[in-house]
Every structure is written in C-alpha cells, then in structure tokens.
Amino acid sequence: MEEFSLKTKIYAGAGGVSVLEKFGAKRLMLVTDPYFMKNGTAQRIAEASKAEKVEYFDRVQPDPTVALAAEGTAKLRTFAPDLLVALGGGSAMDCAKAMAYFAQGEVPLVAIPTTSGSGSEVTDFAILTHGKAKHPLVDEKLRPAAAILDSDLLKELPPGLIADAGFDVLTHAMEAYVATGAGAFSDMLARESFRMAYAVLPASFAGKQEVRLKMHLASTMAGMAFSQAGLGLCHAIAHSLGGVFHVPHGRLNAVLLPAVVDCNANKVASRYAELARCAGMAGSADAVALRNLKNGLLRLRRELGLPGTLSQAGIPPRKLTENMPMIVEAVMEDPCIETNPIKVEEFLIRRVLEQVAGHA
Numbered sequence: 378m379e380e381f382s383l384k385t386k387i388y389a390g391a392g393g394v395s396v397l398e399k400f401g402a403k404r405l406m407l408v409t410d411p412y413f414m415k416n417g418t419a420q421r422i423a424e425a426s427k428a429e430k431v432e433y434f435d436r437v438q439p440d441p442t443v444a445l446a447a448e449g450t451a452k453l454r455t456f457a458p459d460l461l462v463a464l465g466g467g468s469a470m471d472c473a474k475a476m477a478y479f480a481q482g483e484v485p486l487v488a489i490p491t492t493s494g495s496g497s498e499v500t501d502f503a504i505l506t507h508g509k510a511k512h513p514l515v516d517e518k519l520r521p522a523a524a525i526l527d528s529d530l531l532k533e534l535p536p537g538l539i540a541d542a543g544f545d546v547l548t549h550a551m552e553a554y555v556a557t558g559a560g561a562f563s564d565m566l567a568r569e570s571f572r573m574a575y576a577v578l579p580a581s582f583a584g585k586q587e588v589r590l591k592m593h594l595a596s597t598m599a600g601m602a603f604s605q606a607g608l609g610l611c612h613a614i615a616h617s618l619g620g621v622f623h624v625p626h627g628r629l630n631a632v633l634l635p636a637v638v639d640c641n642a643n644k645v646a647s648r649y650a651e652l653a654r655c656a657g658m659a660g661s662a663d664a665v666a667l668r669n670l671k672n673g674l675l676r677l678r679r680e681l682g683l684p685g686t687l688s689q690a691g692i693p694p695r696k697l698t699e700n701m702p703m704i705v706e707a708v709m710e711d712p713c714i715e716t717n718p719i720k721v722e723e724f725l726i727r728r729v730l731e732q733v734a735g736h737a
Contacts, residue, residue, distance in 0.1 A: 506620055631681075
C-alpha cells in the first residue's frame with residue numbers, strides 16, 4: 378500500500394516573506410548564518426513577522442555540527458519562541474530542524490531557503506556533522522510547518538553556488554525516481570523536478586534571474602519526492618566524503634552521479650530512460666536514452682564548471698586511499714543506502730570511488 382503525506386504549507390513567489398506576519402508570532406527566533414546578519418536580510422525578515430521580541434542564532438556554518446545544534450537547542454529552550462524561522466541554505470535549515478527536534482517542544486518552524494538545492498524546507502531529513510562523519514537524522518517531526526520560496530532572495534547568488542546546489546537538485550530527483558520507496562506521487566514530483574531543473578539550470582547559472590523561481594520550485598519538488606521515496610548510493614557516498622574532506626555536497630554529487638548511474642543501471646535502466654525522455658533526451662530504446670542521459674549529465678557538468686573527478690574537487694587520491702576504510706564504513710551506516718535500487722556492498726562503494734578518484 379502506498380502512503381504519501383506532506384504537512385508543510387508552501388508559499389511561492391516574489392515577496393513571499395511578507396506572509397510571515399500571518400503567523401502572528403509574538404516571540405520569534407531566527408536561525409541563520411553570519412552573512413545574512415551582516416547584510417541586514419535577517420533583520421528585514423524578522424521585521425516582516427511583526428514579532429514583538431526577536432532572538433537571533435546566527436552562528437550557522439557549512440556542515441553544522443552536533444555541538445552547534447546543541448548550542449542552538451539550549452538557546453531555543455531559554456528564549457521559548459512561539460515561531461522558529463530558518464533562513465539560509467541547507468545548513469541553516471538542517472540546524473534549525475535539529476534544534477526544534479532536540480528541544481522536544483511544539484514550536485512551528487518556517488523554512489526560508491536562499492539556495493535552490495537541499496530541499497530541506499519540505500523534508501524529514503537533517504544532516505549534522507560529528508567528528509569526520511555526517512549523520513542524517515530522519516523523522517517526520519523534522520518537517521517544517523511552512524516553507525517560503527521567495528525569489529527575491531535569489532538575486533545575488535554566485536554562479537558556483539548555483540552549480541553546486543543545482544546538481545544536488547538533479548541528484549535528489551534521480552535518486553528518488555529509482556529508489557525502492559518510489560510511488561506514483563513521488564514519481565510525479567521527481568520527474569517534473571528533473572525536467573525543470575535540467576531545462577533551467579544553465580540559464581540560472583548564466584545569470585538569468587527570471588528562471589530562479591522555477592529552479593526553486595524544482596528543488597522543493599525534489600525534496601518532497603525523496604522525503605517520501607528515499608535516496609541512494611550517491612548521497613551516502615557524498616555524505617561520507619563531505620564529512621571527511623568538507624567539499625560542498627552538491628559538487629560531490631556532480632562527481633559521483635554518472636558513476637552511480639552506471640552501477641544502478643543493470644536493474645533500473647528503464648527508469649533512468651524515462652527521466653531522460655521527460656527531459657528531452659530522446660531515445661526510443663532504453664539503452665539509447667540511458668546513454669543520452671549520462672552524456673547529458675556530463676555535458677551539463679562541464680557547462681557549469683564542475684569537477685569531473687574527486688581529485689579535481691580537491692581530494693588528493695592519496696588522501697582518499699588513506700581514508701578509504703573510514704569512508705566505506707560511513708557509507709554502509711548511512712540510511713540512504715537502504716533505498717538504493719540495488720543492494721550496496723563494500724566492493725560497490727570502492728568501485729565507484731576508484732572510478733571517480735582521478736589522478737594526482
């Protein structure tokens with residue numbers, strides 16, 4: 378029996394942050410990073426809520442740690458807000474989600490993404506780092522009460538961030554579409570997300586702001602899809618590598634995705650072919666469509682200036698070899714592999730990593 382649910386209310390469009398006033402918050406806590414505090418965006422959004430008292434937790438850094446989430450949780454409990462707002466990319470949203478979760482209260486969370494990538498604004502996932510490992514939290518309680526997709530916040534995105542985040546969207550959609558938990562509703566969202574992201578990502582990267590809302594929508598749809606269907610080997614390996622080497626998550630996905638497609642294609646070639654066709658990469662035979670899909674991903678990766686190997690991404694092959702046992706162990710413990718279309722074993726992880734390692 379298929380089950381699908383989405384508790385997050387979504388507001389999308391220019392000027393979307395104005396709806397914060399509708400929540401009637403008296404005490405608002407806003408979780409963000411130092412950048413949005415320095416440029417005044419955090420304060421402007423807090424003012425839009427009309428809250429009487431505002432508390433900021435602006436210490437979010439990329440790959441938020443368990444210790445940081447604990448610090449934020451303590452501050453959340455002390456301030457006791459009636460509305461929690463996350464402003465930023467996946468790191469800010471994951472940190473705020475973990476804070477609300479660990480506080481074990483009932484404060485509603487409104488997520489305001491400023492990048493089009495993680496989909497965290499609608500998922501029951503949060504990624505925290507401890508030591509050299511990333512730990513995915515998975516629980517329905519992590520889903521925000523609302524998400525505000527305000528295209529006005531996307532005007533100043535640097536091209537590199539657009540590329541990294543955009544490939545994360547494509548990976549979310551592809552992995553959700555072939556995941557063992559996929560169903561009719563997640564399929565619909567994954568297909569449209571992949572089609573839309575593949576079509577508009579180059580234009581967004583080139584600076585065309587009129588497509589930024591479409592990319593934002595594609596990111597959110599992919600988040601809805603994988604939150605229901607699951608992810609797979611690409612994300613599990615990216616989590617592990619990111620924990621050790623601190624390379625941006627979307628960039629790692631860009632390196633890994635074609636190799637993971639090769640691994641999974643023995644079982645789900647027809648599903649990949651369906652995605653290729655919906656994105657305009659025609660091929661009457663599945664084998665042709667699959668080849669077109671892989672070539673399309675490689676071509677897009679080059680167009681976005683993303684690395685093709687881990688070496689090019691800043692991970693020396695020697696360091697990869699030295700850390701291989703720890704990386705493989707972390708992948709095997711990652712919940713994302715549970716919904717990969719083929720069973721993940723250690724030799725498969727090593728094969729993918731060797732394929733994408735590159736040269737010194």
